[in-house]
Amino acid sequence: MDKDAEILRQALERLPAPEPRPEFIDRAFAAAARQAAPSRSRLAHLVSRWETWVGVVVGAAAAAALMLLVWPPLLSREARGITLALNEMRDIDVLIDSERALDGATIHILATGSVVLDGFENEREIDWQTHLAQGSNVLSLPVVARSTGAGQLVAVIEHGGRTRRVTINLMVRDRAATRT
């Protein structure tokens, strides 16, 4: 570096550069997290593996899954209830079975009342779109019992203007009551 360049460099080093406003930093981090499409991004790896779809069944992992057959029109099904102990986490299986490939199917999971999805405590609803091909798959959703009382896990699948909705009732009891 010649003398002029060095003089320039020293002059540039003395140039003031403001610090970011603290409120900007907080706002920027919040906006980045908010815009990250959380539901989709976290489930994307899972969704990308879903290749088929025909109906939906929600059931306890330990229980036999209830399978709905091929896409009857606008049918809602309610599976039997499941009892959980307070703070228990249990995998709830969602079976998706399709007789044909479906592009752009929307899957909507809603956890209400006393239960939340583990890892998604601050989000009661999770939506994503995916391509589903012919065949059957099980999605194991980890449900956590956060409070005593009733809760529901609802799965809604939409495609081509048609909707399938499956509801599973959950009851959370405290551990003492569960033992008796």
Next chain:
Amino acid sequence: MEIMVLQKRARSSHANAAAEFDHLLREHVPALYRSAYRWTGTVDRAEDLVQELLVRLYPKLDELRGLDRIRPWALRVMYRIFVDQLRRERSSPVQFNTDPPDDGNEEEAQDLIDPSAGPAELLEQELTQDRVLTAWERLGEEHRVVLSMHDIEDYSLPELAQIMDVPVGTLKSRLHRARAKLKGLLATERISTVDRV
């Protein structure tokens, strides 16, 4: 039948991911912001650039976790965003008030330098902060970027070659042109100051 189970990482809460992202990036934001300010010249545009950077990086949390040096990596991403923004602005009917790109116009830069300019034209005591700032603001953004990262933030040419994705030889040429342009602007600004007196 295929059975899919949510992986442990996928189960980590949104709040946890946001906290981890914050923990990894927050300490680097002031330096990145200062770079953005030097490149763009305004608080608003610097904030926009850093904001866009964080939005782009958030989905790359897994990648961030594995990095030894986050800042140069983030700077590289920010540089690409900045270049894309400049391209969009220049193809837009609405233009920012900045110098046109003159990266390849070394002759013009040389023309701006007083032929008699030597060490006497860059007397250190004459390079007041106001003069340098005025010249800096008139400098094109491409020149500001290379001078900012090399001369102010002390990134080496090989590091800059990675950040800007150009050969070292090209960088040397850009750096030379940027210094010549700045020197020319300082000389011009000094002459106009003398004229006004």
